[in-house]
Amino acid sequence: MTNKTLSDLHPNQECKIHSIYGGRNVNKRLYELGLNKGAKVKVLKNDVGPIILSLSGNKLALGRGLADKISVV
Amino acid sequence: MDIIALVGNPNSGKTTLFNALTGANQHVGNWPGVTVEKKEGKLKFNDSFYNIVDLPGTYSLGAYSEDEIVARDFIIKGNPHVVINVVDATNIERNLYLTTQLLEMGTKVVIALNMMDEAKQKKIEINLDSLSNQLGVPIVATVASKRKGIDELIEKAVATINEDPPVNSISYGEELDKEIAEIKKLLLGSRDEKFKDWISIKVLEGDEEVIKHIQENNGLKERLIAIKDKAVDYELEIVNKRYEFVNKVIEKSIKKPDETLVTITDKIDKIVTNKYLGIPIFAIIMYVIFQLTFVIGEDLLGGIVEGWIESLGIMMSSFLYAINSPDLVTSFVIEGIVGGVGAVIVFIPLIMTLYFFLGILEDTGYMARAAYVMDGVMRALGLHGKTFISMIVGFGCNVPGVMATRTLENKKDRMIALLINPFMSCGARIPIYLVFIAAFFESKGGIVLFSLYALGILVALIMGKIFSKTLFKGESSHFIMELPPYRLPSMRNVLRNMWDKVWDFLKRAGTIIFAVVTLLWILSIFPLGVEPYSQESILGRIGTFIAPIFKPAGFGTWQASVSLFAGIAAKEAVVAVLGMVYAGGGEGAALVSAVQDVFTPLTAVSFLIMTLLYTPCAATIATVKQETKSYKWAAFITIYPFIIGWVLSIIVYQVGTLLGF
Structure with missing residues (x-):
């Protein structure tokens, strides 16, 4: 696991998903939504509440607890 | 009649397409998961009729949520003759992920590549022929909201019914392909042979429902035990391979601009999801909607309908008088039907207006943001952010509100969302508020209405x-x-949604409320010889029996008690009964002035709090029973809101009295 997670990123920062440690069901759901290893995402909002990401042009809101479990590079 | 099923991601425009195909009354949402139920409509094409089934919007066809199970069960067991897969052209990658699963199912598919206008705006270039060839599925470009491409889509779908299903050309990698072949062999000759391809993939994907289904196949069970250690890897690998396939297809057929532009959506979201502004903006929007509802629905349009009902009453009574109808019949028609059902009908303009605005809010996509900004508050209370969506749906009616909790996958989240939903003030309760607002708080209508809704939310959150x-x-x-x-x-979606709600309301007025009113009328004239609607009637006695319970809350009259009693059948009945017992069948102004005579502003508030919070209607209780499959929870939802409403109205009345109101 790299040290950086999604919740560490600032708005407009781009990154690649490294791994997701959310538990079996959640992992699968995220994979199915296209948030897979190597997927390029851009953080749009990260202050309070869920984090908003842009994933190939679509907006996805992820809870903070979950964002903590997604490591990025 | 051949069946055409609609499958697609949430927000792919699936329901809009369904409306365009069938013209049936449909509810369209713009947030994930609003289509919880199966919806059907008819399509006529070349003198043949087709049954169109709108399946819940899903991202996948696994067993992740009930929506997914409903959708895929229909494809497997409902035997649709062809599936129209609605694909959002601006988000083709993720949408095609669902398509891969349709290919796995071996069902006949036509893709409606929807929102082509938006894709063009975003400068996404799509080579339809290449896409269609690689997927092995016919594709029609559509813009459902502008009815473009619909005719061609229908033609293609109908033609596909007589063709062979597409071949699944996804490779899952050497190891998995071998496993799949193994399992397929085990399914030969079994009742599942027809879906052996799909079942073998699902089994390897660790799909619990499917695995449960094949439990009695011993060979398969052994095979599963043998590969148990690899189950998680296989599961994710299958997802990966599907995406790999999608990416390969896309690479050859689609060109997207590298730079994503800052869209209007981004600009609006900057403001409405802002950490300081988000919640105030949401509150202001809701407040403005209630104010507008009042001005348009009540002040401008409300009086017109009231006038109609009044003249209808006068016409009916002079007609009945002219034909010398017996007193009993006259009393039933005028006091029972016109008074009871009429008292409910009067509120149609208001309900129309409210749902018009809520529909606009939904159709724009704002509701998803409302759930987003509320997530923080919900989290702090130990609730899931999506709970708020079922709560907003509950504003319309608690029945779909309770059903909307299906989108919560976690049992804990779902049970809580379900149990607090009845505190969301549904449309049927509006008439009660309006009568009392007209009687006591004329100048502050919007604020009172807003406060009642807010109180409902507050109680729900605390619970x-x-x-x-x-x-x-x-x-x-x-x-x-x-x-x-x-x-x-x-506008088509918004108006249709509004009409659905009004039609529901009218249907209820014509059936259940009519039945309740008739029953209450019968109770009110027996034992024969008593003054109808008097305390001596059976109705009066029931009310008198209950009344002491409500004494500490300030409305311990038999009339108020019996109206609350009737309200458990349907909330509209509260006003219907008040109309019958107080105004002798009068509605509107007559009822308002009667209410002014027997309530005070304080008892009115206390009564309103009770009607907001007490036992949900029978339909909601039945839905809770159905959704939880438990009589225990049905009993719980019947009793605990009553206690909460009762205690709160007592507190309000007692404190209010002490303060000298």
Whole structure:
């Protein structure tokens, strides 16, 4: 696991998903939504509440607890 | 009649397409998961009729949520002759992920590549022929909101019924392909042979429902035990391979600009999801909607309908008088029907207006943001952010509100959302508020209405917090939600949604409320010889019997009691009964002035709080029973809101009296 997670990123920062440690069901759901290893995402909002990401042009809101479990590079 | 099923991601425009195909009354939402039920409509094409089934919007066809299970069960067991797969052209990658699963199922598919206008705006170039060849599926470009491509889509879908199903050309890698072949062999000759391809993939994907289904196949069971250690890897590998396939297809057929432009959606979201502004903006929007509802629905249009009902009453009574009808019949028609049902009908303009505005809010995509901004508050209370969506749906009616909790995957989250939903003030309760507002708070209508809704939310949240600390401990599941781009609301969708609600309301007025009113009328004239609607009637005696319970809350009259009693059948009945017992069948102004005589502003508030919070209607209780499959929870939802409403109205009345109101 790299040290950086999604919740560490600032708005407009781009990154690649490294791994997701959310538990079996959640992992699968995220994979199915296209948030897979190597997927390029851009953080749009990260202050309070869920984090908003842009994933190939679509907006996805992820809870903070979950964002903590997604490591990025 | 051949069946055409509609499958697609949430927000892909699936329901809009369904409306365009069938013209049936449909509810369109712009947030993930609003289509919980199966919806059907008819399509006529070349003198043949087709049954169109709108399946819940899903991202996948696994067993992740009930929506997914409903959708895929229909494809497997409902035997649709062809499936129209609605694909959002602006989000083709993720949408095609669902398509891969249709290919796996071996069902006949036509793709409606929807929102082509938006794709063009975003400068996404799509080679339809290449896409269609690689997927092995016919594709029609559509813009459902502008009815473009619909005719061609119908033609293609109908033609596909007589063709062979597409061949699944996804490779899952050497190891998995071998496993799949193994399992397929085991399924030969079994009742599942027809779906052996799909079942073998699902089994390797660790799909619990499917595995349960094949339990009695011993060979398969052994095979599963043999590969148990690899189950998780296989599961994710299958997802990967599907995406790999999608990416390969896309690479050859689609060109997207590298730079994503800052869209209007981004600009609006900067403001409405802002950490300081988000919640105030949401509150202001709701407040403005209630104010507008009042001005338009009540002041401008309300009086017109009231006038109609009044003249209808006068016409009917002079007609009945002219034909010398017996007193009993006259009393039934005038006091029972015109008075009871009429008192409910009067509120149609208001309900129309409210749902018009809520529909616009939904259709634009704002509701997903409302759930987003509320997530913080909900989290703090131990609730899931999506709970708020079922709460907003509950504003319309608690029945779909309770059903909307299906989108919560975690049992804890779902049970809490379900149990607090009845505190959301549904449309049927509006008439009660309006009568009392007209009687006591004329100048502050919007504020009173807004406060009642807010109180409902507040009580729901507090109860949610209590439940999460007591009955349902444990972690809430993670918040994952798509924020769809803002779209101009389609007037067709908004009006249809509004008409659905009004029609529902009318149907209820004509059936259940009519039945309740008739029953109450019968109770009110027996034992024969008593003054109808008097305390001596059976109705009066029931009310008198209950009344002492409500004495400490300030409305311990038999009339108020019996109206609350009737309200459990349907909330509209509260006003219907008040109309019957207080105004002798009068509605509107007559009822308002009668209410002014027997209530005070304080008892009115206390009564309103009771009607807001007490036992939900029979239909909601039945839905809770159905959704939880438990009589225990049905009993719970019947009793605990009553206690909460009762205690709160007593507190308000007692404190209010002490303060000298």
